[in-house]
Amino acid sequence: MIKVSSDKKWQGALYSLVLVIVIWQALSWLLKLPIIPSPFAVLINIIQIFAAKMEIHLLYSLGRIMGGIALSILLGVPLGFLMGYFNRVDKVLSPLVYFTYPVPKIALLPIIMLLFGLGEASKLIMIVLIIIFQIIITSRDAVKGIPQEIFRSLQSLGASRLQVFKEVIIPASLADVLTATRLALGTAVSILFFTETFGTQYGMGYFIMDAWMRVNYLDMYAGIVILSLMGFCLFTVIDITERHISSWR
Amino acid sequence: MIEIKDLVVKYRRKNEETPVLDNININIGTGDIYTFIGPSGCGKSTLLHVLSGILKDYTGSVRIDGHAIDPKTQRIGLILQNYGLLPWKNVYHNTMLGVKIKNDQQVLDEYGRYILQQLGIDSLLDRFPKELSGGQQQRVAIARAFILKPDLLLMDEPFSALDAISREELQDLFLKIWKENNVTTAFVTHSVDEALYLGSKIVVFSSAPGRILEVVDNSCFQLDNLRFRDEYYDMCMNLRKILDKG
Ligand SMILES: Nc1ncnc2c1ncn2[C@@H]1O[C@H](COP(=O)(O)OP(=O)(O)O)[C@@H](O)[C@H]1O
Ligand SMILES: [Mg+2]
Numbered sequence: 493m494i495k496v497s498s499d500k501k502w503q504g505a506l507y508s509l510v511l512v513i514v515i516w517q518a519l520s521w522l523l524k525l526p527i528i529p530s531p532f533a534v535l536i537n538i539i540q541i542f543a544a545k546m547e548i549h550l551l552y553s554l555g556r557i558m559g560g561i562a563l564s565i566l567l568g569v570p571l572g573f574l575m576g577y578f579n580r581v582d583k584v585l586s587p588l589v590y591f592t593y594p595v596p597k598i599a600l601l602p603i604i605m606l607l608f609g610l611g612e613a614s615k616l617i618m619i620v621l622i623i624i625f626q627i628i629i630t631s632r633d634a635v636k637g638i639p640q641e642i643f644r645s646l647q648s649l650g651a652s653r654l655q656v657f658k659e660v661i662i663p664a665s666l667a668d669v670l671t672a673t674r675l676a677l678g679t680a681v682s683i684l685f686f687t688e689t690f691g692t693q694y695g696m697g698y699f700i701m702d703a704w705m706r707v708n709y710l711d712m713y714a715g716i717v718i719l720s721l722m723g724f725c726l727f728t729v730i731d732i733t734e735r736h737i738s739s740w741r
Numbered sequence: 742m743i744e745i746k747d748l749v750v751k752y753r754r755k756n757e758e759t760p761v762l763d764n765i766n767i768n769i770g771t772g773d774i775y776t777f778i779g780p781s782g783c784g785k786s787t788l789l790h791v792l793s794g795i796l797k798d799y800t801g802s803v804r805i806d807g808h809a810i811d812p813k814t815q816r817i818g819l820i821l822q823n824y825g826l827l828p829w830k831n832v833y834h835n836t837m838l839g840v841k842i843k844n845d846q847q848v849l850d851e852y853g854r855y856i857l858q859q860l861g862i863d864s865l866l867d868r869f870p871k872e873l874s875g876g877q878q879q880r881v882a883i884a885r886a887f888i889l890k891p892d893l894l895l896m897d898e899p900f901s902a903l904d905a906i907s908r909e910e911l912q913d914l915f916l917k918i919w920k921e922n923n924v925t926t927a928f929v930t931h932s933v934d935e936a937l938y939l940g941s942k943i944v945v946f947s948s949a950p951g952r953i954l955e956v957v958d959n960s961c962f963q964l965d966n967l968r969f970r971d972e973y974y975d976m977c978m979n980l981r982k983i984l985d986k987g
Binding site: 641642644645646647648649650651655659660663664739740741 | 790793794795811812813814815817819821823825826827828829830831838839841842843869870871889895
């Protein structure tokens with residue numbers, strides 16, 4: 493069953509890729525505008541400039557987004573676990589999480605920049621702000637959703653708190669945490685792009701905006717394609733890991 | 742030796758208190774098998790939850806070999822009515838759970854393999870619980886408890902999901918393992934036949950809130966060809982009468 497659905501996913505991905513290329517090509521033929529170059533010209537451009545001009549920017553962006561994800565999981569998962577496991581912690585923190593959850597985090601960017609400057613810290617904090625709430629809430633709910641019966645098995649064995657976390661809480665919620673991360677990824681990449689348009693000379697956001705300023709549309713498109721590919725790859729890696737560790741479901 | 746004195750359990754819901762077990766007094770000698778029988782909802786599972794240290798909100802005293810219940814120091818093999826398997830662990834890791842937590846043992850030893858093979862689940866080791874039938878899940882739960890080599894074995898209707906033939910097979914397997922290890926056992930069942938076949942004493946509960954109606958000395962315990970004997974038939978009738986009165 494899992495195999496069939498993953499095959500379908502790949503077919504879907506391939507299908508949409510072909511579709512995007514076809515529509516893009518059609519538009520560029522129809523409109524004949526310099527702002528819509530042909531996808532093949534862009535592809536050739538990527539091949540020509542990637543190693544020399546783009547790789548460093550991609551590495552910066554990748555580093556920022558992966559750092560943001562790692563930090564969000566490192567901070568958000570334990571917090572969510574504590575809220576799920578100890579009712580008292582939940583009572584104190586839940587209102588805080590729920591109150592701040594719907595605030596559009598991008599609106600906080602000016603404050604973050606005033607407090608933490610234009611450098612790496614602000615960029616990381618913005619990404620964490622986008623992802624972490626989803627992760628906190630998901631890991632809390634995952635813990636709360638574990639049936640009592642399962643805790644009982646461990647209780648009757650005299651398991652320590654640490655063993656309960658290792659044997660029950662982490663495996664029960666890991667897949668859900670990855671799902672939350674995957675779902676938050678789209679927004680996180682947008683925010684990354686946005687924060688990379690100032691205060692840095694590295695990153696795909698910078699590369700794209702710089703190409704735009706230089707009216708080099710081929711480079712600009714190359715940047716957009718690479719940034720999208722990066723998002724897609726991260727998405728896929730999380731998706732595969734998720735499916736691998738949740739084969740028991 | 743398990744000593745239960747004046748045990749009362751109430752479940753609190755909102756502001757209401759519902760009594761579930763009412764003044765239970767009983768001693769289970771070391772190495773004995775007691776079967777517990779009674780109508781559903783009379784608190785049999787609740788009693789096992791108390792004995793396994795899961796339920797701590799009770800009055801009265803429960804002592805195992807003179808000590809208060811403490812799953813950390815005692816070896817309690819518990820087979821829950823709903824099996825209590827971990828859905829993210831395959832059969833192998835589910836059966837290992839007990840010895841992993843108690844002994845920090847990481848691989849199945851010879852005895853473990855013997856138990857798995859006796860229970861007929863040695864070919865299912867990499868399956869997850871959702872890929873097993875109810876009866877197979879039950880066998881995994883039984884394997885986990887047996888492999889632990891517990892000092893106290895608590896079994897909550899452990900053969901209920903099995904067909905009649907496998908049930909009798911497993912009853913015999915259980916008696917065999919019990920004879921080898923002489924483990925003190927509290928065995929909950931809703932079957933009169935099973936209560937008679939496995940229990941040296943049979944504790945009969947009233948309907949809710951559960952009281953002990955009678956502790957019956959089982960004169961047919963461990964007799965050969967039990968099920969074909971007159972004594973067995975008489976005891977059955979006797980038990981049914983006691984159950985009907987409650
Ligand atoms: N966690 C609980 N909260 C409230 N009531 C419960 C709980 N668990 C069991 N009960 C109630 O206690 C009574 C005894 O349950 P149980 O011990 O499972 O009975 P049995 O195993 O004999 O069928 C039932 O009426 C049941 O509804
Ligand atoms: Mg029950």
